Each structure stands twice: as C-alpha cells, then as structure tokens.
Amino acid sequence: VKTLPNLEVYCLLLFLELVYNLRESLKPQKNYIFYCQSCGGVIVKERKFLRVLPLPSENWSALVEEWCCHPNPFARSIIHPQRDDCFLGETFLLLNSRNESYVPESPKCSSETEHHTSQNDSTLKSKENTRVICERCKTTLGETVSSDTVKYYVTEVIIWPAEECFSTIPRSQFIQSMVAQCLVELSSAKSTFRFTIKGDDGRIYILIWLLNSDTLLVESSGSSTSHSVFTLFGDNFMPSCGPSGMWNAVKVLYQPCIKNRNKDLADAWESDFGVHPLKFPSETCLELLLMLGLSTASLPPSLQRMNSFQVAFLKL
Incomplete structure (x- = not known):
C-alpha cells in the first residue's frame, strides 16, 4: 500500500476543504493565489481582499420590480467589485482587475471585420473577444465584464x-465536486431541484x-464496469483514490441537450x-x-434510467 508523506496529506486535505467550502474558506484579510485548474499556472499572484461578499441571484433585478411599489431604483445599476473586493456568485467570482499583478491573456477585438460576415458571426466574435484565457494552456477561465x-x-x-503549499487535483473530480456543491447549496437555499446547465455561448447543454x-458512492476494484469505463480516458478521469474507494455524492437525473436533443423539454424548462x-464555459459543460455519461455506464443496466431520464452520480 502506497502512503503519502504527511506534507502531501496535509496539502490534499487543505485543498479539499477549499473546494467543498469555497464560500466559507475565502476570507478577507488573507492572502490568496489564483491558479489555473487545468495546468496549475498562476493566474493572479498574491492578493489580499478587504471584502468578500456574496452576490444576489442573477434575476435579482426582476425580483425587485415585484416587491417595489415605485419604479425600480436599481434598474440601471450594475454590481462591480471595487479595489480589493471579491464578489462570489453562484458559479463565478468577480474581481477588480486594476491592481492585479498578472492578468491572463485576453484576445483583443479586431479593428476591422469582413463586410460579408453575418450578424451572428459578429456576435460570436464579440463574445470570443471578452474571454479570459490562460496564457499557459489556453483554457477559458472566464470573461471580462468591464474594463x-x-x-x-x-x-x-x-x-x-x-x-x-499548492497541490493539484484531477479535473474530473474537481468539476464534479464544484457542480455538485452548487446543486446542493441552491437546492437548500432556494428549494429548487431542477437545473439547466448553460454554456457561455447561451446554449443549454444538460438538464x-x-x-x-x-449518497455514499462505493467503487470496487476488479473487472467492474465502473473501473473499466474510467480507465478509457486516462488519469484525468480515474477515481482519485485508486481502483476502489468511497465518496459522498449526489444522485441526479439528467438529459443531454446537445445537437437539438430534447429541445422541447429544454424550452419548457427554460421558461x-x-x-x-x-x-x-461551454467546454466544461461538455x-x-x-x-455523467461515464457514471451512467458504470451502473447496472436496470439502474441506468428512470422514466425518460438517465441516472448518474456526481462526487462531492
């Protein structure tokens, strides 16, 4: 049995705490470094926040109109962090970039466009120009909201x-834990259990x-379907504890919506x-x-579907 040195164990435990309790762990008056999850490159060098504040939900302005007996005083208000602020949204963070010692590469807008370019292409190109990209691995990290x-x-x-000390974690486990955490927090705070997973291109990818x-998820070693499926995609999709282990997990039903699949249901859910x-990011949605598909394939055939939905587990 391979054992980890005490320092590595400490780093791993600290990292898991940050992943699963980001809102509780990100505190003011402490120094943090932002790393690219995909390659480990430094995105924002040492930064201390004076304020770490949660953002309201994205449709907060519409809710104000329902509660105010006079015109919405916040109709034209945009919430932007000031210097040394960090605002926490449901799936993102907002930072003021004026005092960042390092900002990832962001493609610049072209000064000229072809006359025959369609309006949709122009909109897509404009969206591409707002993306914040890791200089090292070219992964989309976010977008510029304003100057x-x-x-x-x-x-x-x-x-x-x-x-x-900094320690990486397999991307599959990281994405699963972050998405699962969002689902659990929102279901508890807002009593909602149905979600649309949208890309930054505005399309719905998953219901x-x-x-x-x-749920307690147990994966066993041997010739199980779960183990053989995960090994097809290399280390990034391997269970982090080796061929067997136990994880806290969430159980979900899902429907893929790529290539216009389940379009009617997606339209109904969106409204x-x-x-x-x-x-x-759209790549993360894929x-x-x-x-989710790998998780479904690891289950016995009789447990892979519930009515028209597919069944899967996301590890916390």
Whole structure:
C-alpha cells in the first residue's frame, strides 16, 4: 500500500476543504493565489481582499420590480467589485482587475471585420473577444465584464492560501465536486431541484434533476464496469483514490441537450420559474456531460434510467 508523506496529506486535505467550502474558506484579510485548474499556472499572484461578499441571484433585478411599489431604483445599476473586493456568485467570482499583478491573456477585438460576415458571426466574435484565457494552456477561465472587472468561473480556477503549499487535483473530480456543491447549496437555499446547465455561448447543454444529496458512492476494484469505463480516458478521469474507494455524492437525473436533443423539454424548462440556470464555459459543460455519461455506464443496466431520464452520480 502506497502512503503519502504527511506534507502531501496535509496539502490534499487543505485543498479539499477549499473546494467543498469555497464560500466559507475565502476570507478577507488573507492572502490568496489564483491558479489555473487545468495546468496549475498562476493566474493572479498574491492578493489580499478587504471584502468578500456574496452576490444576489442573477434575476435579482426582476425580483425587485415585484416587491417595489415605485419604479425600480436599481434598474440601471450594475454590481462591480471595487479595489480589493471579491464578489462570489453562484458559479463565478468577480474581481477588480486594476491592481492585479498578472492578468491572463485576453484576445483583443479586431479593428476591422469582413463586410460579408453575418450578424451572428459578429456576435460570436464579440463574445470570443471578452474571454479570459490562460496564457499557459489556453483554457477559458472566464470573461471580462468591464474594463476593470473580471469574472472567473469556479470550475476553472483554484484559490489557494499564499502561505500554504499548492497541490493539484484531477479535473474530473474537481468539476464534479464544484457542480455538485452548487446543486446542493441552491437546492437548500432556494428549494429548487431542477437545473439547466448553460454554456457561455447561451446554449443549454444538460438538464439536471437533483434526487439525493446524501449518497455514499462505493467503487470496487476488479473487472467492474465502473473501473473499466474510467480507465478509457486516462488519469484525468480515474477515481482519485485508486481502483476502489468511497465518496459522498449526489444522485441526479439528467438529459443531454446537445445537437437539438430534447429541445422541447429544454424550452419548457427554460421558461419554468422553478428551474434554476447554471452557467459554465461551454467546454466544461461538455466535460460534465461526459462525466455523467461515464457514471451512467458504470451502473447496472436496470439502474441506468428512470422514466425518460438517465441516472448518474456526481462526487462531492
């Protein structure tokens, strides 16, 4: 049995605490370094926040109109962090970029466009020009909201105390834990259990229905389907504890919506106020869909579906 040195065990435990309790762990008056989750490159060098504040939900302005008996005083208000602020959204963080010692490469807008370029292509190109990209691995980390505000998605960056050692974690486990945490927190806070997973291109990629948030998932070694499926995609999709282990997990039902699949159901969910949208980079949405598919394939055939939905587990 291979054992980890005490220092590595400490780093791993610290990292898991940051992943699963990001809102509780990110505190003011402490120094943090932002790393790219995909390659480990430094995104934001040592940074101390004076304020770490939660953001309201994305449709907060519409809710104000329902409660105010006079015109909405916040109709034209945009919430931007000031210097040394960090604002926490449901799937992202907002930082003021004025005093960042290092900002990842962000493609610049072209000064000229071809006359025959369609309006849709122009809109897509404009969206591409707002992306914040890791210089090292070219992964999309977020987007520029304004000239002095940057949005980072929680699935793309690791926020680490500056005084602690840094340790990476397999991307599959990281994405699963961050998405599962979002589902659990929102279901508890808003009593909503249905979610649309949207990409930064505005498209719906997955419909998710949260069934159970206190599942204990056990994977065994040997010739099990679970083990053989995970090994097809290399170390990034291998269980972190080796060929066998136990994890806390959430049980979900899901429907893929790529290539116009389940379009009618997706349209119905999008217009349903009881369904909550979650936005991630489009590439991450596809990765999440792959992980859900692998989880479904690891289950016995009789447990892979529930009515028209597929069944999967996301590890916390």
